[in-house]
Amino acid sequence: MSRxxxxxxxxxxxxxxxxxxAVARAIEVLRGLGPASAALALLGAVAxxxxxxxxxxxxPQTVLRVLLDAxxxxxxxxNAPATWERIVVDIRLPRVIAAGVVGxxxxxxxxxxxGVFRNPLAGPFLLGVASGAALGAAIAIISxxxxxxxxxxxxxVFAFAGALLTVLLVYLLxxxxxxxxxxxxxxxxxxxxxxxxxxxxxxxxxxxxxxxxIFSFLFGxxxxxxxxxxxxxxxxxxxxxxxxxxxxxxMNVLQLDEEQAAxxxxxxxxxxxxxxxxxxxxxxxxxxIAGVIGFVGLLVPHAVRLVFGGDHRRLxxxxxxxxxxxxxxxxxxxxxxxAPQELPVGVMTALIGGPFFLWLLRSRRVEVS
Amino acid sequence: xxxxxxAAASARPAPATSPLLEARGVEVEIGGNTILDGVAIExxxxxxxxxxxxxxxxxxxxxxxxxxxxxxxxxxxxxxGDALDGLSxxxxxxxxxxxxxxxxxxxxxxxxxLALLGRHxxxxxxxRESSRDLAIAEAALRQAGCHELxxxxxxxxxxxERRRAFIARALAQQAPLLLLDEPTANLDAGAQHEVLELxxxxxxxxxxxxxxxxxxxxxxxxxxxxxxLDRGRVAAAGxxxxxxxxxxxxxxxxxxxxxxxxxxxxxxxVLPSRLGG
Numbered sequence: 130m131s132r133x134x135x136x137x138x139x140x141x142x143x144x145x146x147x148x149x150x151a152v153a154r155a156i157e158v159l160r161g162l163g164p165a166s167a168a169l170a171l172l173g174a175v176a177x178x179x180x181x182x183x184x185x186x187x188x189p190q191t192v193l194r195v196l197l198d199a200x201x202x203x204x205x206x207x208n209a210p211a212t213w214e215r216i217v218v219d220i221r222l223p224r225v226i227a228a229g230v231v232g233x234x235x236x237x238x239x240x241x242x243x244g245v246f247r248n249p250l251a252g253p254f255l256l257g258v259a260s261g262a263a264l265g266a267a268i269a270i271i272s273x274x275x276x277x278x279x280x281x282x283x284x285x286v287f288a289f290a291g292a293l294l295t296v297l298l299v300y301l302l303x304x305x306x307x308x309x310x311x312x313x314x315x316x317x318x319x320x321x322x323x324x325x326x327x328x329x330x331x332x333x334x335x336x337x338x339x340x341x342x343i344f345s346f347l348f349g350x351x352x353x354x355x356x357x358x359x360x361x362x363x364x365x366x367x368x369x370x371x372x373x374x375x376x377x378x379x380m381n382v383l384q385l386d387e388e389q390a391a392x393x394x395x396x397x398x399x400x401x402x403x404x405x406x407x408x409x410x411x412x413x414x415x416x417x418i419a420g421v422i423g424f425v426g427l428l429v430p431h432a433v434r435l436v437f438g439g440d441h442r443r444l445x446x447x448x449x450x451x452x453x454x455x456x457x458x459x460x461x462x463x464x465x466x467x468a469p470q471e472l473p474v475g476v477m478t479a480l481i482g483g484p485f486f487l488w489l490l491r492s493r494r495v496e497v498s
Numbered sequence: 499x500x501x502x503x504x505a506a507a508s509a510r511p512a513p514a515t516s517p518l519l520e521a522r523g524v525e526v527e528i529g530g531n532t533i534l535d536g537v538a539i540e541x542x543x544x545x546x547x548x549x550x551x552x553x554x555x556x557x558x559x560x561x562x563x564x565x566x567x568x569x570x571x572x573x574x575x576x577x578x579g580d581a582l583d584g585l586s587x588x589x590x591x592x593x594x595x596x597x598x599x600x601x602x603x604x605x606x607x608x609x610x611x612l613a614l615l616g617r618h619x620x621x622x623x624x625x626r627e628s629s630r631d632l633a634i635a636e637a638a639l640r641q642a643g644c645h646e647l648x649x650x651x652x653x654x655x656x657x658x659e660r661r662r663a664f665i666a667r668a669l670a671q672q673a674p675l676l677l678l679d680e681p682t683a684n685l686d687a688g689a690q691h692e693v694l695e696l697x698x699x700x701x702x703x704x705x706x707x708x709x710x711x712x713x714x715x716x717x718x719x720x721x722x723x724x725x726x727l728d729r730g731r732v733a734a735a736g737x738x739x740x741x742x743x744x745x746x747x748x749x750x751x752x753x754x755x756x757x758x759x760x761x762x763x764x765x766x767x768v769l770p771s772r773l774g775g
Contacts (some may be wrong), residue, residue, distance in 0.1 A: 375623055382618050386602040392565050393671070394591030394619030440606055440611075 156436055164437050165167070166449035172229070175454045179461040180217055184468065187213055187472040192466040195220075225352035227418055229453035230462040232425055234366050236452025238443055239426020240433075241297075241373045241408035244380040245401050248311045249434075250489065251413035251425035254482075256299050256314070257321035258292045258422070262409075262416035263346040264325040265291025266333045285365060286418045292413035295321060296405050326421075349420035349475030351460055358418055365414040370405035370449070376400055384439065387480050420448045422456070422475045424482020429455055431489070516541050516579045518675040518706040519564060519594075523573035526556070526563055526730075533559045535730040536573070541706045546697060548721030548738070550692075552750050555727040557710045558599065561677045565596055565731060578674065589618035595668035597661075599757025601711075605653030609663045613639050613653065630661045634668045640667035642696060658689035658721060665696065676700065678709040682746040714742055714755075714768040726750070741770040742766045 180192045186323040187195075191209045195217045198205040239252035253259045269287035299321060303314035326347070345353055379400050382390045387397050415422070429452040430444070437447055454476070460482070463472040519541040526534040534556045541547045549557045562568050564575055567583050569680060575582040578593045585593070597615070603612060613635040617627055627635075639645040644662045661681060668676060678697065682690040690713070697707050698720055711717040717724055718738040726734040726741050730749050734741045744757045749770060756771045 215698075243575050378618070379622070379623070383614050384607070385615065388562070388567055389596075389601050389603075390597065391567060391587060392591060392594070392598075393615060394586075394588035396587050412534045439606060486744075 131256075131430075140390070143249055149198075154157040164443065164447055165450070168447055168454070172450055172454045172457075175457050175461075176225050176229065179228075179457050180221050182461050182465050183216065183221060185213065188218065223356050223359060224286045224351045224354045224459055224464075225462070227351050227359055229455045230362065230366065231351075231415045231419045231422065232357060232409045232429075232436060232452040232454070232456025233449035233454070234369075235422065235425040236393075236429035236433075237370060237373070237445055238408040238411040238415070239452075240430035240441070240448045241380075241411075242426070243430055244383065244441055245404050245408075246309065246311065246314060246446075247384060247386075248314060249431060250311075250315050250427065250486075251255050251318075252424070253408075253415070253422070254322070254423035254426060255317035257295045257325060258299075258318075258409055258412045259421045260322040260325035260329070261291040261295030262413040263291070264329045264332075264416055265289070265419050266346050267329045267340070267343045270343055271332055271336045274390075285361075285414060288413040289365075289410055292326075292409040292416070293406060295411075296327070296409050300405070311478045346416065346420040348473035349416075349422035349471040349478075350463075350471070351419055352471060354418070361379040362414050362418050365410055369407040369411035369414070370445075373404055373411075374445060376404050377445055379440040381439075382406065420473075420475060422430050422478050424486065425452055425456055428482050428485055501677055517576075518578055519578040519708060521560070521564065521573065522569060522575075524560070524563060524575060525572035526559055526568055527571045528559070532571075533730055534563065537727070537730070539708070539725050539732075539733055539735075541675060541708045543706050544701055544704045544711065545722045546701045546707045546720060548724045549708060549727060550712070550714060550717050550724055550741075551727035551733070553731070556730045557727055558679055560727070561596065561679050561708070561710065564677060565594055566590060588619050591671060591673070593673050594677060595671040595673040596677045597664045597668045597679065597681060599683060601664050602650050603664075605651060607652050608648065608667070609644055609650055609652065609655070610635065610639065610648040612663055613648075613666045613670045614739045616622040616667040634672065635666075637745075638666045638669035640641060641699075643692065646657065657684045658686070660694070661685065661693060662696075665693070669700075675706045675708070678707065680710050680712060682711065682713060689718060706728070714747070718742055718766055718768075739766055742768065 177189050177192060180196075181187050181189050187209070191213065194205050195209055195214050197203050198214070199218045226353060233251055242251040242253065242256060242258075245250055245251075265287035268285045268291075269283040272283065272287075274283050299314060299317045301310075302317040303310050305313070329347055333340050333347065336343065379395055382393050382395050383397070383400065385393070391397050412426070430448050433444060433451055435448045437443060456478075459477050460474045463474045463477045466472065517540045519539065521537060521539045522535050524537045525532065533569050537556070537560060539547070539549075539560070547561065551557055559568060561572060564577070564582075566585075566587075577585065577590060582590070587604075613625055614631065616638065617631040617635060619630070621627065636645065636648075639648050642662045642665045644659060644666055647655065647659055647663065652663060655663060665678075665681070676697075681693050681697070685693065692714060692729050697709065701707055701722075709721070711721070720737055723736060724734075724741040725732055726746060733750065734746050742757060743766070747755060747757050754771055755768055757766050757768055759765070
């Protein structure tokens with residue numbers, strides 16, 4: 130697979146010579162720090178910065194004191210107006226955490242899909258999984274089934290069913306000729322994504338008042354983030370992440386072709402089914418929290434793989450950390466750039482991710498020919 | 499020198515243990531076409547068995563069948579004395595290591611990382627590679643002659659280096675049986691002999707080797723026994739000199755090649771007819 134190698138070359142080449150040396154030095158620093166601590170430090174810094182931004186500009190040291198004070202058993206004089214405390218703890222913090230959790234889930238599941246399909250373009254968005262989950266969520270919302278107080282009861286279940294059916298459908302379409310065809314995989318995903326998106330829009334437009342919440346699934350965002358949703362989503366994400374993590378080393382073996390993996394003792398079909406189901410659970414949960422947010426699962430794993438290599442035991446946790454930082458940063462930008470108006474974060478990630486995807490397609494085209 | 503190595507090898511008596519690989523009456527059908535039709539083959543510890551035959555004879559399919567990658571229509575295959583379908587993937591991978599013709603791997607994987615993947619069948623699901631696994635991988639790299647390439651990425655290797663890296667991965671599996679599909683394809687003459695000398699070394703250390711070879715002269719020089727496949731059937735099997743004869747070669751490969759005896763040892767040499775018609 131000299132393709133990936135050339136892809137890596139293309140990236141280095143693209144950065145040269147303008148920002149090449151600065152980026153190279155930054156990468157060296159990151160590597161030297163130890164990847165995990167570097168990623169954690171970045172996440173802390175981004176989250177802190179995000180908490181300071183908004184209609185009221187609250188200085189970082191005040192934010193830190195407010196956060197400390199909010200911890201149980203800790204008494205700190207926050208030295209801040211009570212409204213600031215409420216803004217930080219009740220409004221901004223849930224949103225930052227939701228963005229972090231969703232970013233982590235999307236990047237982690239993206240890396241899982243890429244690992245199983247051996248296709249750097251695979252991800253919850255381009256495979257149609259996110260749209261399938263959104264359609265499932267939309268059906269749950271207009272169904273006569275009773276939903277609980279947060280309007281969430283059947284949403285995650287239906288979203289997961291939608292995600293799982295989509296990934297199986299895409300997989301079957303791409304293996305029609307006996308061998309997994311990577312181009313068909315992405316084309317089928319994009320086509321299904323369009324169909325599901327249209328079906329979701331149809332439900333939204335004909336469903337009346339009841340269907341209004343569906344709007345937020347079409348244009349992903351965190352304006353409905355709350356502590357309840359985060360608490361509800363955490364176990365699903367933890368279960369999905371744990372199942373993938375168990376197979377992290379096995380996924381390294383899967384990066385060889387499937388026959389080699391089988392000859393090295395991997396039960397290929399079982400591994401694929403488990404990882405795909407777990408990744409789809411994570412992607413569906415992310416959609417249920419924040420709607421369809423594209424390209425995070427493509428961009429972040431690609432960048433992490435370039436800098437830190439392709440060992441899934443390291444790649445997966447780093448994707449979670451960098452994915453969290455990335456989406457917190459983008460969401461903060463989305464809610465502040467046109468303040469008081471707020472952009473859906475999905476629009477922002479598409480603006481960044483779309484061109485990146487085209488560039489990736491192009492560099493891969495060059496490699497193939 | 500190759501010829502003397504072969505002569506020494508063929509003089510050694512076959513060990514009397516149970517075969518590492520035993521196939522009887524193997525039939526394989528793919529897409530309605532019969533690819534293998536009643537093939538029998540046996541590989542014992544310490545011997546190099548060559549699988550030869552024209553393109554499409556079913557050589558690669560036989561190797562794939564031996565690792566359970568294609569279903570059998572008939573016949574049976576035993577690996578290390580046990581029926582193939584009774585072995586788990588992991589158990590099978592501890593008994594047979596395979597190097598395919600064109601194995602794929604990420605271009606950014608290092609040779610050492612590739613060799614370490616060979617330890618997979620010996621590791622539990624959540625286990626990390628132990629220092630023992632690292633040592634075994636290093637030994638495999640040294641044995642395959644690519645320890646100096648250990649930190650290089652696969653994408654930067656020449657064809658011969660890449661082949662040896664995959665052989666190192668197979669050696670790290672520490673399986674008693676090694677299957678090699680055309681290990682000399684696309685290699686220059688020197689690299690071909692390096693790879694086959696390595697194979698001969700392994701057999702001296704009691705590994706059983708089954709390899710697919712296209713170059714009949716190489717097959718004669720390095721294999722203890724040959725199995726000649728033709729359209730899914732065994733056309734001839736036995737000592738190289740009995741299998742590669744003017745008759746079999748003329749029948750299977752046409753008039754363009756001819757078999758002449760080596761001027762000194764008398765071993766059969768396969769040459770283009772136009773060299774000495």
